[in-house]
Amino acid sequence: MSRRLSPAFVLIALLVCVVVAGPLLSPYAPNAQLDIITLRSQAPSLAHPFGTDAVSRDVLSRVLDGGRVSLALAILSVSLSLVVGTLYGAISTLAGGVIDTTMRRALDIALSIPRLLVLLAVGALWGALSFPALVLLIGLTGWFATARLVTDELRALGALEFAIAARAMGVRGPRLLWRHLMPHLLPTLVITASFGVAGTIALEAGLSYLGLGIQAPQASWGTILRDGAGVAQSEWWLSLFPGLATVFAVLACNALGDALRKQFAPNHVLSVATSRAAAPTRVAGTTSSPALPSSRTVRP
Amino acid sequence: MTISATRDSTTAPDRPLLDVHALQIAFPAGHDVARAVNGISFTVARGESVCLVGESGCGKSLTALSLLRLVPPPGRIEAGSQIVFDGADILTLDDERLRDIRGQHMAMIFQEPMTALNPVLTVGDQIAEVLRVHTTLSRQETWTRTVDMLAQVGIADAGARAKQYPHELSGGMRQRVMIAMALIMSPKLVIADEPTTALDVTIQAQILELLRDLRARTGMALLLITHDLGVVAEMASRVIVMYAGRVVEEANVAELFAAPSHPYTEGLLAAIPKLGQDTERLHTIAGSVPLPTALPSGCTFRDRCPYAFERCATEEPALVQVGSAHRARCHLIEEPARRATRHAVATP
Amino acid sequence: MILRLLQSVAVVFSAATLAFVLLQLAPGDPTTALGEGITPELRATIRAQYGLDDSLATQYGRWLWSLVRGDWGWSRDQHRPVAAVLADALPRSLFLMGCALIVNVVGGMLIGAWQGARAGSRRDRTTSTALLVLCSLPEFWLALVLLVVFVHQLGWLPATGITDEMSRYMSTRQQFVDRVRHLVLPLTSLSLVGIAVFARYQRDAMQESMTQPFVRTARAKGLTESAVRRQAWRSALLPVITLTGLMLPTLVTGAVFVERVFAWPGMGFAMIRAIEARDYPVVSAGVIVGSAVTALGAALADIAREIADPRLRTP
Numbered sequence: 001m002s003r004r005l006s007p008a009f010v011l012i013a014l015l016v017c018v019v020v021a022g023p024l025l026s027p028y029a030p031n032a033q034l035d036i037i038t039l040r041s042q043a044p045s046l047a048h049p050f051g052t053d054a055v056s057r058d059v060l061s062r063v064l065d066g067g068r069v070s071l072a073l074a075i076l077s078v079s080l081s082l083v084v085g086t087l088y089g090a091i092s093t094l095a096g097g098v099i100d101t102t103m104r105r106a107l108d109i110a111l112s113i114p115r116l117l118v119l120l121a122v123g124a125l126w127g128a129l130s131f132p133a134l135v136l137l138i139g140l141t142g143w144f145a146t147a148r149l150v151t152d153e154l155r156a157l158g159a160l161e162f163a164i165a166a167r168a169m170g171v172r173g174p175r176l177l178w179r180h181l182m183p184h185l186l187p188t189l190v191i192t193a194s195f196g197v198a199g200t201i202a203l204e205a206g207l208s209y210l211g212l213g214i215q216a217p218q219a220s221w222g223t224i225l226r227d228g229a230g231v232a233q234s235e236w237w238l239s240l241f242p243g244l245a246t247v248f249a250v251l252a253c254n255a256l257g258d259a260l261r262k263q264f265a266p267n268h269v270l271s272v273a274t275s276r277a278a279a280p281t282r283v284a285g286t287t288s289s290p291a292l293p294s295s296r297t298v299r300p
Numbered sequence: 301m302t303i304s305a306t307r308d309s310t311t312a313p314d315r316p317l318l319d320v321h322a323l324q325i326a327f328p329a330g331h332d333v334a335r336a337v338n339g340i341s342f343t344v345a346r347g348e349s350v351c352l353v354g355e356s357g358c359g360k361s362l363t364a365l366s367l368l369r370l371v372p373p374p375g376r377i378e379a380g381s382q383i384v385f386d387g388a389d390i391l392t393l394d395d396e397r398l399r400d401i402r403g404q405h406m407a408m409i410f411q412e413p414m415t416a417l418n419p420v421l422t423v424g425d426q427i428a429e430v431l432r433v434h435t436t437l438s439r440q441e442t443w444t445r446t447v448d449m450l451a452q453v454g455i456a457d458a459g460a461r462a463k464q465y466p467h468e469l470s471g472g473m474r475q476r477v478m479i480a481m482a483l484i485m486s487p488k489l490v491i492a493d494e495p496t497t498a499l500d501v502t503i504q505a506q507i508l509e510l511l512r513d514l515r516a517r518t519g520m521a522l523l524l525i526t527h528d529l530g531v532v533a534e535m536a537s538r539v540i541v542m543y544a545g546r547v548v549e550e551a552n553v554a555e556l557f558a559a560p561s562h563p564y565t566e567g568l569l570a571a572i573p574k575l576g577q578d579t580e581r582l583h584t585i586a587g588s589v590p591l592p593t594a595l596p597s598g599c600t601f602r603d604r605c606p607y608a609f610e611r612c613a614t615e616e617p618a619l620v621q622v623g624s625a626h627r628a629r630c631h632l633i634e635e636p637a638r639r640a641t642r643h644a645v646a647t648p
Numbered sequence: 649m650i651l652r653l654l655q656s657v658a659v660v661f662s663a664a665t666l667a668f669v670l671l672q673l674a675p676g677d678p679t680t681a682l683g684e685g686i687t688p689e690l691r692a693t694i695r696a697q698y699g700l701d702d703s704l705a706t707q708y709g710r711w712l713w714s715l716v717r718g719d720w721g722w723s724r725d726q727h728r729p730v731a732a733v734l735a736d737a738l739p740r741s742l743f744l745m746g747c748a749l750i751v752n753v754v755g756g757m758l759i760g761a762w763q764g765a766r767a768g769s770r771r772d773r774t775t776s777t778a779l780l781v782l783c784s785l786p787e788f789w790l791a792l793v794l795l796v797v798f799v800h801q802l803g804w805l806p807a808t809g810i811t812d813e814m815s816r817y818m819s820t821r822q823q824f825v826d827r828v829r830h831l832v833l834p835l836t837s838l839s840l841v842g843i844a845v846f847a848r849y850q851r852d853a854m855q856e857s858m859t860q861p862f863v864r865t866a867r868a869k870g871l872t873e874s875a876v877r878r879q880a881w882r883s884a885l886l887p888v889i890t891l892t893g894l895m896l897p898t899l900v901t902g903a904v905f906v907e908r909v910f911a912w913p914g915m916g917f918a919m920i921r922a923i924e925a926r927d928y929p930v931v932s933a934g935v936i937v938g939s940a941v942t943a944l945g946a947a948l949a950d951i952a953r954e955i956a957d958p959r960l961r962t963p
Contacts, residue, residue: 105655112659112946113666114901117919117938121670124923124931202786206905209788210920225789232792233800243789251784258780368868403870410868415861420882420958430869465958481869 080139085146123212424462756846764854893949
């Protein structure tokens with residue numbers, strides 16, 4: 001591994017340790033109301049490095065616990081997005097022809113509907129959502145981008161010709177996908193996953209802040225921020241520490257994504273962009289005959 | 301309006317236009333240094349047509365790039381090298397004077413025209429850019445000259461073509477565009493780095509003919525880099541053969557083809573299939589070019605040489621005179637008797 | 649061109665359908681919003697009156713027809729037609745995000761191009777780290793921090809809204825200054841992060857562009873380094889335009905959280921307010937309008953891409 005990986009790895013390792021060891025590190029139970037009379041809304045002190053909130057819960061413990069929830073949510077939903085998105089993208093590209101065009105158009109339409117608005121709408125209509133429901137919701141609204149990325153990548157790889165050649169040799173369906181195409185997709189997917197987790201952590205924080213994500217009394221970085229929203233000026237510790245924690249986690253994931261990108265896909269930007277752009281899939285569809293990808297693919 | 305002949309140069313007529321001396325180009329490789337070009341010296345006279353021949357990896361492209369100081373980092377031209385063009389010391393020139401020479405007095409034609417041209421600019425713009433940089437002509441005049449140049453290089457309907465983008469032209473046309481770009485300022489020396497390698501055979505012939513034609517009209521010197529001896533036979537008056545970063549033979553073209561001195565040149569010539577030849581197997585040179593980091597001791601060619609003997613492993617031959625304008629780097633010149641002991645080459 | 653239009657229509661249609669489906673699937677029905685106290689008979693009457701007992705197909709048809717007609721329902725919370733609510737809110741969001749997008753793209757391009765041409769140098773590396781940290785900041789948290797610091801602690805800038813209450817009494821110049829003062833913080837929250845995202849992208853594109861063979865050709869022609877960089881930048885524009893295109897859809901939703909923090913009365917703010925007030929018509933209409941704007945933005949992005957890269961223009 002190159003040296004460049006190290007700072008990112010350090011951050012990630014730190015993050016993982018803190019999160020996994022959370023329950024051991026936190027001095028108190030995250031939802032324990034310690035002493036509602038004397039210990040409410042205390043500024044940070046030695047006993048409570050992150051202070052306490054309005055019902056005398058220790059904020060440090062809550063941040064640690066919230067971290068686990070926020071991260072679990074992010075990782076699970078991103079995994080879901082990846083799996084669904086990859087399958088969709090692969091099936092679309094390999095099917096080719098009308099099926100491919102239709103699936104791609106459907107994808108375009110799905111991508112045009114703002115994800116956040118849908119999340120807000122669902123949050124509004126259903127009220128409080130359980131953790132599994134949240135994972136499903138975020139995961140199932142997030143796979144469109146992955147599918148688009150997969151279709152573009154596969155096209156750039158000439159997956160169609162790949163597939164034709166492989167089929168001519170007798171390789172079929174799932175085996176084709178798994179053994180022949182996945183190795184090429186894997187770096188991109190892992191990188192997407194890193195950035196995806198980063199984004200989802202921030203998304204969850206925002207949603208919970210609005211009251212639409214994780215619900216009280218369960219701690220998550222977003223809910224703590226919500227608790228501190230009205231009193232941001234006076235009880236600043238409720239806004240500062242979960243925010244910093246979010247920044248740290250997002251930074252770690254972004255750094256990892258960056259490092260991976262430098263390592264595995266250094267010449268990605270122009271080639272994917274040009275092959276994306278060169279394959280007129282998105283809206284115009286004037287010559288989007290998938291049987292002729294190379295005539296428009298420009299690879300420097 | 302035809303292309304103007306090259307302007308008078310500033311040096312005395314008998315001095316060579318280009319004088320390269322002890323050129324060394326090195327790349328860092330771990331803790332060591334890999335010398336891709338290992339002490340090359342050659343000259344190009346005014347109006348002369350010289351071919352630089354060798355296999356891939358022998359350093360000929362790097363040599364060409366170094367003439368315009370275009371060697372990409374981390375490669376660098378090492379101290380002790382000297383390149384003198386028309387009296388100017390290229391390696392110590394300041395940036396402004398160097399830019400003055402580039403494109404105007406010494407120009408380069410690159411190998412792969414599709415990637416060597418900017419895809420988002422029209423070909424006309426890219427050619428006109430040379431004029432914009434080096435002259436103060438009006439826009440109208442610049443455009444006129446550009447279209448005219450395109451016509452000179454054999455592009456029909458030049459006015460319309462000039463407004464097209466590189467991806468809209470065929471490979472042959474793109475190469476013509478590159479030639480137009482290089483010649484529009486009537487440079488004294490044109491370096492062509494494998495100009496026909498990426499083209500179809502029929503187009504190759506056209507491009508070579510175009511180059512010959514232009515040379516005849518302008519009197520420019522041509523340094524042609526190639527690995528194809530057929531091209532050499534057509535274009536060169538003098539040939540320099542390179543191997544593993546060194547010049548191994550240098551001669552007039554007729555003499556080189558008729559009486560090569562170096563086993564490598566012999567091998568290259570023998571490898572050309574001839575019509576009417578009645579053999580079952582084509583001749584090859586066994587082995588492959590050594591990496592700059594793993595050069596054999598003594599003569600760098602000895603592992604592939606059918607005449608190699610003990611002296612070849614211990615002592616690197618110097619470039620010695622064989623004929624009036626003919627030099628070669630081989631012990632066989634001093635010990636011709638060794639030619640009798642030809643043996644098979646052990647492929648590693 | 650026609651196809652693009654059709655695509656946009658399809659998007660709006662799908663969004664409308666999605667909104668309908670969501671409304672149907674949601675627990676309870678519109679009558680629950682009226683409260684617990686009404687009798688079952690009254691509930692039944694209201695249901696009949698609103699046609700809530702008709703078949704799904706009929707309701708769907710009615711839904712689409714009313715959308716097309718422009719009758720988007722009534723906002724209980726704001727006591728106005730939903731269409732009016734959105735008509736007020738949408739331009740404000742577009743304005744904020746439009747400004748932010750311009751700042752992001754221009755700032756990002758400048759920084760990224762400057763960086764990418766010097767790829768590998770120490771300045772490049774430090775800038776990269778700074779940008780990485782910046783784009784890891786959640787926008788709404790940054791907004792909170794800015795709010796606390798600049799509004800509460802320092803009192804330099806106003807906290808909420810687009811204009812002061814007294815704005816109509818101000819002179820034109822004062823009004824302009826007032827608007828700017830209100831715009832600064834929301835714009836900064838969005839831009840600090842946004843510029844970082846664009847700059848990173850542009851930097852990579854620029855670095856890659858500088859390694860292309862045509863850059864060497866440009867140097868061989870005798871161009872100055874800055875002219876060479878300009879040529880490389882032209883080629884590096886395409887990914888950034890693609891990215892801008894991807895970001896155009898965020899014109900509507902990108903500022904949701906920031907709008908909430910600063911009470912900027914745009915689409916996001918309206919949506920959140922509607923959510924908290926259980927004002928469903930606004931919520932569903934918001935989704936549809938948002939999708940329409942997004943589709944429009946995507947179409948514009950495609951056009952921009954074709955202008956930027958001649959390889960994409962259909963002959």
